[in-house]
Amino acid sequence: xxxxxxxxxxxxxxxxxxxxxxxxxxxxxxxxxxxxxxxxxxxxxxxxxxxxxxxxxxxxxxxxxxxxxxxxxxxxxxxxxxxxxxxxxxxxxxxxxxxxxxxxxxxxxxxxxxxxxxxxxxxxxxxxxxxxxxxxxxxxxxxxxxxxxxxxxxxxx
Amino acid sequence: xxxxxxxxxxxxxxxxxxxxxxxxxxxxxxxxxxxxxxxxxxxxxxxxxxxxxxxxxxxxxxxxxxxxxxxxxxxxxxxxxxxxxxxxxxxxxxxxxxxxxxxxxxxxxxxxxxxxxxxxxxxxxxxxxxxxxxxxxxxxxxxxxxxxxxxxxxxxxxxxxxxxxxxxxxxxxxxxxxxxxxxxxxxxxxxxxxxxxxxxxxxxxxxxxxxxxxxxxxxxxxxxxxxxxxxxxxxxxxxxxxxxxxxxxxxxxxxxxxxxxxxxxxxxxxxxxxxxxxxxxxxxxxxxxxxxxxxxxxxxxxxxxxxxxxxxxxxxxxxxxxxxxxxxxxxxxxxxxxxxxxxxxxxxxxxxxxxxxxxxxxxxxxxxxxxxxxxxxxxxxxxxxxxxxxxxxxxxxxxxxxxxxxxxxxxxxxxxxxxxxxxxxxxxxxxxxxxxxxxxxxxxxxxxxx
Numbered sequence: 001x002x003x004x005x006x007x008x009x010x011x012x013x014x015x016x017x018x019x020x021x022x023x024x025x026x027x028x029x030x031x032x033x034x035x036x037x038x039x040x041x042x043x044x045x046x047x048x049x050x051x052x053x054x055x056x057x058x059x060x061x062x063x064x065x066x067x068x069x070x071x072x073x074x075x076x077x078x079x080x081x082x083x084x085x086x087x088x089x090x091x092x093x094x095x096x097x098x099x100x101x102x103x104x105x106x107x108x109x110x111x112x113x114x115x116x117x118x119x120x121x122x123x124x125x126x127x128x129x130x131x132x133x134x135x136x137x138x139x140x141x142x143x144x145x146x147x148x149x150x151x152x153x154x155x156x157x
Numbered sequence: 158x159x160x161x162x163x164x165x166x167x168x169x170x171x172x173x174x175x176x177x178x179x180x181x182x183x184x185x186x187x188x189x190x191x192x193x194x195x196x197x198x199x200x201x202x203x204x205x206x207x208x209x210x211x212x213x214x215x216x217x218x219x220x221x222x223x224x225x226x227x228x229x230x231x232x233x234x235x236x237x238x239x240x241x242x243x244x245x246x247x248x249x250x251x252x253x254x255x256x257x258x259x260x261x262x263x264x265x266x267x268x269x270x271x272x273x274x275x276x277x278x279x280x281x282x283x284x285x286x287x288x289x290x291x292x293x294x295x296x297x298x299x300x301x302x303x304x305x306x307x308x309x310x311x312x313x314x315x316x317x318x319x320x321x322x323x324x325x326x327x328x329x330x331x332x333x334x335x336x337x338x339x340x341x342x343x344x345x346x347x348x349x350x351x352x353x354x355x356x357x358x359x360x361x362x363x364x365x366x367x368x369x370x371x372x373x374x375x376x377x378x379x380x381x382x383x384x385x386x387x388x389x390x391x392x393x394x395x396x397x398x399x400x401x402x403x404x405x406x407x408x409x410x411x412x413x414x415x416x417x418x419x420x421x422x423x424x425x426x427x428x429x430x431x432x433x434x435x436x437x438x439x440x441x442x443x444x445x446x447x448x449x450x451x452x453x454x455x456x457x458x459x460x461x462x463x464x465x466x467x468x469x470x471x472x473x474x475x476x477x478x479x480x481x482x483x484x485x486x487x488x489x490x491x492x493x494x495x496x497x498x499x500x501x502x503x504x505x506x507x508x509x510x511x512x513x514x515x516x517x518x519x520x521x522x523x524x525x526x527x528x529x530x531x532x533x534x535x536x537x538x539x540x541x542x543x544x545x546x547x548x549x550x551x552x553x554x555x556x557x558x559x560x561x562x563x564x565x566x567x568x569x570x571x572x573x574x575x576x577x578x579x580x581x582x583x584x585x586x587x588x589x590x591x592x593x594x595x596x597x598x599x600x601x602x603x604x605x606x607x
Contacts, residue, residue, distance in 0.1 A: 028396075032396050098389070099394050100409060
């Protein structure tokens with residue numbers, strides 16, 4: 001099921017402000033699951049910088065739009081492991097869809113499009129990172145054929 | 158129901174003295190003949206072995222060969238007792254005993270208090286599943302929010318007997334009944350009106366669900382919690398999705414009722430046809446200026462106890478036409494005691510497997526109809542507790558709905574259930590009257606002026 005009228009594409013320069021809003025929401029969402037995700041106060045300025053860098057091509061970013069509005073985004077980075085057969089891995093580090101547009105397959109579409117494009121760029125493995133306690137993300141990725149892969153342990157210093 | 162005293166009665170002091178004097182409020186009394194000790198061979202061993210064997214082969218027979226058909230538990234973990242908060246299971250005991258008394262007195266239902274320490278929701282549910290074979294139904298009471306929503310939803314799925322959370326469904330059903338009649342009085346269509354729910358606790362979240370099921374489009378509804386309008390663009394919306402999915406769902410479904418995420422309460426009130434406040438004790442929680450912003454012939458329900466969010470006269474001065482509160486000393490008392498005794502009478506009599514929202518709506522409609530038949534006006538939108546016929550009427554409406562929905566193990570008609578409920582409730586009252594007259598219930602050593 002996929003909402004009609006949704007377009008998946010790269011973000012445009014004039015969308016920095018809107019994308020920044022989504023990025024903040026993404027971080028605050030994960031804050032719910034792990035204190036290490038605590039977001040700084042007045043994160044808007046930083047989020048705007050991050051959004052701009054994404055738009056300028058830092059990493060790989062897709063947005064979902066409904067009419068004029070940005071309703072979701074995905075951000076991924078790549079890592080290289082020269083020793084491995086599948087040496088280029090993409091990691092989905094951020095994925096967010098606005099509450100009003102959830103349950104309509106937009107996140108799925110974002111992930112599918114990302115995989116398609118990243119594969120063209122020579123990526124052999126796509127992973128996703130999220131807080132261990134984020135059961136929403138866990139359920140989402142598991143039901144779309146992802147499996148547990150790396151465990152990351154954290155110690156505050 | 159813990160209302161402030163009218164006149165000079167010190168209800169708190171009187172209550173402690175009389176609780177001490179009577180040492181609790183309920184006891185069990187056998188209902189079979191014991192003419193001689195030998196009769197125990199029927200009621201106990203050896204005779205009882207055969208009913209046991211039969212029930213073992215067909216557990217549903219427990220509803221016929223034991224008192225299970227009329228037996229419910231009033232269950233609480235004592236995490237949100239009246240307005241007292243987390244006072245623990247023992248602290249909740251007198252309240253559950255009081256509820257059991259009302260169940261028997263108004264509904265003819267044998268109810269026992271069951272207070273426990275299983276605060277963890279999964280343990281709570283496990284407890285309910287474990288004790289299910291004893292009871293014909295479960296009445297949940299005074300459980301903190303949002304845990305209460307999860308426990309009710311899950312218990313309804315897991316148990317094959319009716320589970321009811323009175324702070325949700327009972328309050329919501331009687332509120333819906335009052336709204337139905339209030340809208341008739343002002344001559345508006347409830348399904349085309351704008352309704353503001355102030356407070357997003359057990360009562361209003363359940364009311365939201367009932368209003369939706371009753372046919373009010375969610376976009377006509379605005380629900381506010383202590384942080385403002387439940388809105389899909391509210392800053393903490395994702396937190397709600399994780400921590401309070403019931404509020405989250407309301408935010409998404411209503412879309413914030415056409416408001417902007419940070420809009421203040423007065424904005425929500427603009428042009429509203431009805432306001433249902435189920436929040437915290439007033440006065441002054443709902444401001445007169447807010448009511449003044451509502452549409453002409455506004456309906457205001459201020460349900461907090463002991464003091465409503467706004468006094469009725471203040472609401473009326475600000476332009477409200479129909480006002481209801483939770484208090485018995487003011488007109489239009491929104492009182493769940495009008496609902497739960499009849500609801501359980503009805504579901505127990507047809508051995509319903511559950512109590513659906515549509516059954517709760519049937520109870521609300523019957524209550525509204527009852528008052529309408531008597532003649533509704535601004536000061537009478539709901540029956541009062543003294544109108545005894547109301548309990549069998551609610552029982553009949555609920556029982557018939559359960560049969561219609563295929564959720565009853567026994568079939569019945571409205572007329573048949575009305576008669577049965579009248580008989581059971583009437584007999585209970587007669588027995589009780591006899592105990593009182595004969596002096597087996599001692600006269601109270603201290604009293605108030607009736």
